[in-house]
Amino acid sequence: MENPVESLHKEATCSICLEYFQDPVSIPCGHSFCRACITQCWKERSSNFSCPQCREIALQRNFRPNRELGNVVEITKRLSAHASLQAAGQEEAVCGKHHEALKLFCSQDEALICYICRESRAHRSHSVFPVEEAAQDYKKEIQSRLQSLKEEIEKVVGLKRTGELRHQEYLKQTEAERQRIVSEFEQLHHFLEEQEKLLLAQLSELEREMVRHQKEFDTKLADEIISLNVLIDEVEEKCGQPDSVFLQDIRGTLCRFDKEPFQPPEEMPFIKVEKRLGEFSRKNAVLTKILDNFRDTLPSELGTEWVNVILDPDTANPQIVISEDQKSARWDVTRTDVPHNPKRFKSSCCVLGHEGFTSGRHYWEVNVEDGGIWAIGVARGSVRRKIELRLTPEEGIWALQGDFGQFQALTNPVTPLPLSCTPRRIRVSVDYEKGHVQFLNADTKDLVFIFPSASFSGERIFPFFKVLLAQLTLDG
Numbered sequence: 001m002e003n004p005v006e007s008l009h010k011e012a013t014c015s016i017c018l019e020y021f022q023d024p025v026s027i028p029c030g031h032s033f034c035r036a037c038i039t040q041c042w043k044e045r046s047s048n049f050s051c052p053q054c055r056e057i058a059l060q061r062n063f064r065p066n067r068e069l070g071n072v073v074e075i076t077k078r079l080s081a082h083a084s085l086q087a088a089g090q091e092e093a094v095c096g097k098h099h100e101a102l103k104l105f106c107s108q109d110e111a112l113i114c115y116i117c118r119e120s121r122a123h124r125s126h127s128v129f130p131v132e133e134a135a136q137d138y139k140k141e142i143q144s145r146l147q148s149l150k151e152e153i154e155k156v157v158g159l160k161r162t163g164e165l166r167h168q169e170y171l172k173q174t175e176a177e178r179q180r181i182v183s184e185f186e187q188l189h190h191f192l193e194e195q196e197k198l199l200l201a202q203l204s205e206l207e208r209e210m211v212r213h214q215k216e217f218d219t220k221l222a223d224e225i226i227s228l229n230v231l232i233d234e235v236e237e238k239c240g241q242p243d244s245v246f247l248q249d250i251r252g253t254l255c256r257f258d259k260e261p262f263q264p265p266e267e268m269p270f271i272k273v274e275k276r277l278g279e280f281s282r283k284n285a286v287l288t289k290i291l292d293n294f295r296d297t298l299p300s301e302l303g304t305e306w307v308n309v310i311l312d313p314d315t316a317n318p319q320i321v322i323s324e325d326q327k328s329a330r331w332d333v334t335r336t337d338v339p340h341n342p343k344r345f346k347s348s349c350c351v352l353g354h355e356g357f358t359s360g361r362h363y364w365e366v367n368v369e370d371g372g373i374w375a376i377g378v379a380r381g382s383v384r385r386k387i388e389l390r391l392t393p394e395e396g397i398w399a400l401q402g403d404f405g406q407f408q409a410l411t412n413p414v415t416p417l418p419l420s421c422t423p424r425r426i427r428v429s430v431d432y433e434k435g436h437v438q439f440l441n442a443d444t445k446d447l448v449f450i451f452p453s454a455s456f457s458g459e460r461i462f463p464f465f466k467v468l469l470a471q472l473t474l475d476g
Contacts, residue, residue: 005079006099012069012076015053016041019120020097021073025063029056032066105134199283206276221264231256304361304429308476309353309463314341315385316351320467326354330471331372347388353463356381363429364463365442365475368402370422372470375401375410378430378437379464380456391466398437398451399464400426409439409449417449425475428463432456442475 014021016037023035029051033041042049042061049058080096093102093112100114108126117123129137238246238253310326318335322328329351338344345351353364366376375391377399384395391397392412401408405422409415425442438450465472 005076008072008076009080009097009099012073017121018116019122020077021069024066024069024073026066026069027051027064028058028060028062029054032069035063038063103131104128105131107134195287199280203280231259304363304431306476307353307355307357307362307364307463309355309364309474311465311474312343312352312354312462313338315343315345317345317347317349319349320351322351327476328471328473329465329467331467331469342385344385345389346386348466349468350389350464350466352379352465356460356462357430357432358458358460359432361429361431363427365425365427366465367425367473367475368423369470369472370402370405373401373403373466373468374470374472375399375464375466376426376428376472377410377439377464378428378454378461381460381462383464393451393454396459397464398454399466400428400439400449401466402470407448409451411451415449419448421446423448430461432461 012020014024014034014037015031016033019034021032021034024032025035025038026032027038027049031051031053033052038052041052045061047059049061050056051058077096094100095102095114095117098114098116100116102112102114104113104115104118105111106113106117106123106126106128109123112131113123113128118128235253235256311322311329313322313326316322316329316338318338319332321330321332321336323330331349343352368374368376377397379398380396383389383397389395389397391399391401391410394412397410399410400417401410401414407417407419407422409417421441421444423441423443426448427440427442429438429440430436435454435456436450436452437454439448440446441448
């Protein structure tokens, strides 16, 4: 008995192309074909349209869409696919269309096909191979690619091993450096503590000596005051006696006033105290100088605060586009629609950092481009916003400029900087108290330029940026 699925497959197949109906249409005799197939078949005829299946003649070329058959075709496809899935557990896969063994492989479509598929229009012009040959060819290609992957893994593993060894070596070096720093600072701490103890001991000895002298001075004065009070009391009592008694031994009473003049005790010599205090001041001055020199010899990063600079969109010129994270600024020839703000630069393509500072040592780093015109540095908060600026210290701006690869310090007049190595990242470092603004190659730590005596006038200063035909990006 014929399989119902196979019967349904036959009914859903066009007798011209032997494939499932595509856009099926019916002709006057009642048979159905693919629209494209019957059109191609009748293309050269103008009358006597014969049915390819029953040869009945139709006087007119009249097609009627057969939607019901189209629905049957879709159902048949799903049933065939389901039957193929059920047959997947068999030893040989079966074609869902023709229910034949899939023993061929189409290289163009990279699909398994049967012998009937091989003769169909879909695969007739394609390169087709037996499954075994195609599998061997692909296995060879895959093995070659697998070998490349294995070699790549070996390279990556080698790099990983080398990196780990280098990492361990660096860890050893950093640990040795840590121990050396700890040891040297312990020695420095010990030296400073000894000096502190010595100076404080000497100062305490001077204090004790001053207290001792003061105590002796106070004691002698107190004794003299008591002696004088006793004499006064005795004489006043004598004066209160009757005259006859008072005059007795009057000579002795008068002699009581002829005592030796009081000799004040010697005070702590001020000259000696001032001399000793002067010695302490000189020692402190020496220590202060040593510490200042020590600080100056330290790398600039120590004691310097890294600043996570973000840009302030309220200050950006309308032709500057600020990124969403406010870490990048680029120039755009079209002016953006921005609200009015008194802080905004109007004529100069400039923008400031969001946070400013009035003290301390700070630094940040900026990625710069070869092309375009840009400037980076610091500016006073009072810098003018509504006119075209001259980027000079007189205007309250201390900056370095890149002009299509040429570097300039924006002094008055401008100072060209012929650099042997063009920086890609620049560190801006500021010491507010000393008035230093310096620019370094962030990768090599080489000094590019320094403003040694900037006058901030006690104002808050802000990171400053100019962007024209360029883009700047902040690190961090």
